[in-house]
Amino acid sequence: MESSNTDSASVRIRTTVAGYQDTWKAVLDRFFSNFDGAVRIEINDAGATPGNVLLRLQQAVELVKQ
Secondary structure: OEEOOOOOOEEEEEOOOOOOHHHHHHHHHHHHHHOOOOEEEEEEOOOOOHHHHHHHHHHHHHHHHO
């Protein structure tokens, strides 16, 4: 997660698991419903579940707020 040079967020997801587009969209919709920031996010899931990735994104936001 990095600051964005634009006024919006961008997300890139790298995964070896096919067919999870709807799941990833739901995870990101949930994340951005609670976080409104201009960030650039790159996710390399390394086999982590979308739920684990959501938790890590929420933890990253908490670290930034400190």
